[in-house]
Amino acid sequence: MGTQNQLPLLSLNERDRRWELIRKDMEERGLDCLVIQGDQGLWGYNDCNVRYVTGIGDFGYALFPLKEDPICFVWWTAPYQARRSKDESHLTSTIRSKVKKDAPTRNPWALEKPWVRDIRQGWPRPSEAIVTAIKDLGLEKGTIGLVSTYHSWEPEGTFPYTVIKNLYSALPQAELIENATDILEKARLRKSTEEIRCIEVAGEIADRGIEAALNHIRPGVNEVGVYAKVVEAFLAHGSERLFMNWWASGQAPTHTQYFVPTDRIMCEGDILYNEYTPRYGGYVAHPHQPISIGKPIEEYQTMFALLKQTRDEALSKLKPGVTIAEQTEALTKPLEDAGYSYLHCPFHGLGLSGLEFPNAEFWGKTSPYVVSPPDMVFEEGMVLAYEPMISTPDRKIGFPLGDTVIVTKDGSRRLSKYCDDLIVV
Template identity: 25%
Template sequence: MDKKFNSNIENSQLQKAPIYSLKERNRRWDLARQFMEQNGLEAMLIVGEHEDAGPASYSYDVWFTNSRPGSTVLLPKEGTPINLLPAPMFVLDHMEVGEDAWIPAKNIRIGRDSNAVVQAIKDLGLTKSEIGVIGLEPAIPWQPEGFVGYNYWANIKSKLPNSKFQSIGFEFAQLLMIQSEEEINVLKHAANIGETMVQAMFEIAKPGISEAEVYAAGMAAALSRGTVIPWMHMCSGKNNLRFGPPSWAYRPTPPRILEENDYIAAEVFCNYGDRSTQHQFALAIGDVDEERERAANVARDCYEKGLKIIKPETKFGEVAEALLAPLEDAGGWVRGPQIHGINPAIHIGRIPENYIQIPEMEKYPDIHEVPTLMPDMELLPGMSFVFEPSCAFGRNLVTVGGTILIDENGAVELNPSTGNLFRK
């Protein structure tokens, strides 16, 4: 790689990071109101997930507020939205933003429980209205039935018997996928930070240091560039198949010390301004096993097939199958989807059940294929996706890939370096 990690960031560089304007706010609110008009809605209720939800967080509230995640938004078809905040400290954050805040102080309220939502709906005279709700639909991949609690929703419905609610999350999310020029600039900034995270991890990784040091180098690269990112997936070893947070992130066990001929796999998540990117960092330290080399070549072939086919007017399912074809032809197995949507993450490619060929998998009886989610959706310029093609033979698994933006001509690789196996 030509780029080198520079830990000495000039303040002038940080100040050049892209921001959102009030024009972007108006574009978003107008888009939501057009959606309401087309669907016969008088308001939208947007329930945001907890601010520490991690990767693939459900933070649609931020799209409306450009503020701290973890709030609830009530947007009427006419007028300014009401923003329900969970605690007084959120109000202090809003206060410090000043005149650039998207929602004025008079529309900020403390408390986002069900009673607070009911009161806000009553205050806007919406007790006999059609209200679209974001938060009731499945939040892929962590909340297959949505994350709004039963007691919360039951109380709202019982106290507003004449209001009609409908889940609109999937439909509205498809509008959000077509990003504006400002959003694309923020997305590219996030991708650049992600590239420096990967570079920092590459430079520090060597036998004798711990996984934790590699992890810390990537996190520090992001923090020093002015963003706070979610945790990342990472594992190391000769034949390690894990692909989640490092085990020392959730149970008492020491981080592994890297050895010669190890393989490191990391899924690096970067987030800046509510735009997310993903970077598949695959590093072979020393010699590469013949089967791992073969897996890396197949994974790269899948990646290139995806680049060739993804373009406007193509169906998502067609791209998903193109990314799977070389893997299935080679007889390998895949650890997860070869492609999924991002900003927001509502599309997931097919996961075949070919991972049953792992010898230990016979211990797990409920193994089945996961079908492509929303295969018929037509791709359009401004959408972003994550390519994460994997291939494995036996216990030799390699995953490559990164974030792809679609423009009028096809695929734009926002972080091309992770489309290949790194070697050291």
């Protein structure tokens, strides 16, 4: 893997590994190409499939043929075309001759080298651009799979209805397969060494955000001021700009209390927790570090002690071959047996999306995403947001203790040097 400013870059070998996985599945299912949709919704998670095959994190589409090189469709191609043109004006040459040749450069997608050469403008009518490319490849009579017609976190998908309708209309002799998303989800399920290294870097950035919160949270400071320091730390240490930073604080917080901070002044007795999700190379880390301003009340101490014990005991059992159901029970049953409940899900997958397979069931079977089969087993290379959450029996007050966890050959490992207890400041 190459480096730039000491950070990892995704290689062409990594690209080829992914393409081979996808094409093997395509060939088995008789698909000539995939049309992959992406956008920057849900903190950029909706772009995961396009980015997985092209390396480009711009909202757009990708055409992924079985044999030819992929084509990427972006919102606006002028910047790409200008950079790649061999023609250079006299003024440009003059400027280049006067500026520093060894100044640091920027690699926005964390790629060692570009993965896709054919980049086309997809807007304002992406279906027209996609149809033209399909015809360029002679695949207008082929079998074409559509990707992003559903996601684990978006069961009804993000693929625009109008684009699908236009593809049917413009390609009457093609066979469109609308349920090909699982090909990408299967390929993304187990992370490579390079992917895990990106997640590790994101985890290091997340720790810088936790430290920023610890350094600035105190009575008399408003919530948004602390939040701003966390965001500043993320960006200063290499996070991409699209990330989720779920916020909840107060004397009796719960997971769904706030989505963003307010100008509320924090005070003694407040509990703060965030879901810190910076991204590097598109990959997400997902620790949860609860913080108490001053000594927490006895009830909170009791709840956190049980939550930590439950988390640690369940984590000690996590390894390849263990089922989703076994881990779900290990992370929830001790809480319920002690008279508590829980909110959210005890774990879900991580990668280019912060919500991937494998997924556990939410409390009360009210999951807002597609849940993995209970008999699905963990495998080496899976990465989890491991986030058990304890709550009062009525689920009105609750908090998590979570971390990014990688399933290893014979166990698992956490990434954060924090996220091991309630920190008191």
